[in-house]
Amino acid sequence: MLIKLAWRNLWRQKRRTLLTACALSLALILSLVMRSTQEGSYANNIENNARFSTGLIQLQHPEFAETQSIDDLLPQSDAFIDIAKQLPDVERVLPRIESFSLAAAADKSKGVMVLGVMPELEDDYSGIASKLVAGEFLKQDDKQVLIGQGLAEYFELDVGDEIVLYGQGYRGQTAAGLYTIKGILHFPISGLDNQLVYMPLPLAQTLFSTDKQVTAWVLHTRELSQIEQTVNQLQQAYTEQAQSLGFKGQVNVRDWKALSPEMAQQIAMDKAGGIFMMYLLYGVVGFGLFATILMMTLERQREFGVMLATGLLRPKLLALVMLESSFISLLGIVFGLLVATPILVWFNLHPIQLTGETAQLMLDMGWEPIIPMMLAPWLFIDQILIVLVLMLLCLIYPLWRVYHLDLVTALKGGDHAH
């Protein structure tokens, strides 16, 4: 009954209802598209960064974070890594050696990052083999290396050429070697592309004389959202079991936020900017909604007066006003979702590929130049909740006015009479 009444009241001022609903849905569409673009590119970047660079979680020697020294190592033994493997959310584990060395070819030299990996495992994880621009991918027992495209251009090297690595090995030993280039990789993270030498783990262990040790165990979890929990479990597991396994010292468990704080903070900053803009937009639209709801109540003081005089209870009157506002908000939400959802679904399946200057800019900043949109229920729920909270805020004053409506003045046409 009340619902029917509210619905009919709504259409007494068709234009106003529609305009208010439109403004709401406009804010909803813009915010939803913006947020889902943001979250989509964050997820994409985290994923990219994880697969090609740091992984989602790394186990490291406690000193390594600060020094990145080849002296601070972890054992590469089954006994050690089985502890992590036993956790339900750990999907895969990859041993790596990461160190710096001087590379020289012809009459140029440059400091490079040497990455010793298990080639098959890495390819399985990141599909890195598909990033080859020349030559072949590594095998585990190869004595050859891959280098980044940027580095290859710097040295003017091609497949089959040789490169000298010269640096510091385990406990001050000299690490030097001459390697043939088996292939050239276009590494999707430009900072690394310019300074990467990629080699099989056993070869790196020989180069740096580390024996069966690694600088990091890279872990990947099944769910991005479960990382925090997994990190805690790992920390606990290693503190408890390390001693009994005869492993001296502790293990430092670091998630991607600790591994690449720059990215984590840029994401946080970008997100803050987006959310600020979203609230601003809703704020502006909110004033419009407030004006509509307020007018809807003030204009009809006389009508409300009559209804009260003929026996309608005040709570019911309040419910009526609330229902009317809810209908407007619902209209806005439904309309907004109807428009936004197809857009999101489309761009979720066909991410926007940027080109030209903007793409270059993003590459320079270390981001991949695509804009994928995220489709996640919480994004939608967030927006709907914001609209509803906005509506409740807008209702406070009008409801208060209605509740304290003076029957006599209202019947005379209210203080608003013309």
Next chain:
Amino acid sequence: MLIKLAWRNLWRNKLRTSIMLSAMVFGLIGVVTMMGFMTGMYGNMIDNAIAWKTSDLQVHNRQYVDNPELKLLIHSPEKITEALASMPEVKAWSSRFLVDGMVASARSSRGIRINGVDIDDEAKVTPLASKLVAGSWLPVEGRHPVLVSQKTADRLKLRLGSKVVLTFSNVDKDVTGAAFRVAGIFKTPSTGFDDGNLYVRRGDLMKLAGLDGVHEIAVVLHQTENRFSNEAALKVKQRLDAESSNQANRIRDWQQIQPMLATIISQIGVSNAIVLAIFMLAMGFGIINIMLMSVFERTREFGVLMAVGMQKHKVFTLIILETGLLGVTGGLLGVFSASILVNILQITGIELGAMAEGVGALGVDTTLYPQVSVLEYCSTFATVIIVSLLAALYPARQILKLSPVGAMAEKH
């Protein structure tokens, strides 16, 4: 007369007009602050990039830019410095000898670019000498002093006086190196720069490399009014180009060295315009709604006005004027309050300390000062008025469609 009428009409429903004005003020403060923040951030990024990395101009050997080989020195650098000395707009320049190599301590090692600089000249070109965290600027005396960044110092566990070994290949393609002592530790706004650079004396480095010369001359000009423009740099570039006839050297201005900066400048305007457009759209909806309400409440009144002989175009003008006045009032109040906020923030700054590493990767200081130019205030204000006038068209048309009789008969 009409204006007076419009102004009075606007205040017949004080509550509603105030709501709309608040919406405008709220929106404008937000939009202007946001635009100021973005401009401030990108402006800071560009300032820092010019101050620390690119300077206004750089001279290299033509081939060195694509292929940084040790042997590709600048052709007759004395001529260039002479020419620079004769130009009044040139503030300072620094000749650098550059080598890519490794820095190693007993603890760890990193790849790094070794900048060999002339002590006095470099101090005038980059703010390096004044931004030391510890120690002092490279001394004239003493054996092999080196300046490392805070980041490198942390990585390699270095303190003042620690010994580091620099290795690189010399002109005979042999790996060479020498021990240096840390004389000072610096920190720039850009973590990427800090990660990849250290400074030694040019003489020391040239002796080790077995080669005399200059790879890079960085030039700074006296400050110009518009710092987003590279005009002054281009002029100097032209004159330098004219003086050296054989084109053996390549002179690039900062926009050529870092095309990214030019892209950013062109994007500041676009992104600010998008932000503004979105808000104006939302605000436009609000205004249409308010005006529709106000017009329809007064349908009868307008009917009477028309019946007693007011021409339709005057009624139309009246409605447009009401909205226009609403826009002017809201715009003025909004822009005024926004400018107060921006001015306060310009004194206090916006602290981004918690995001130090993130902003550092972008090469931005941790305290940001929003920047809004007079032009931006004006264009924002103008946009508000244009949007209000556009928003008035629809409600005004609705009234004009009615005949006086129909309008007078209207009930509500």
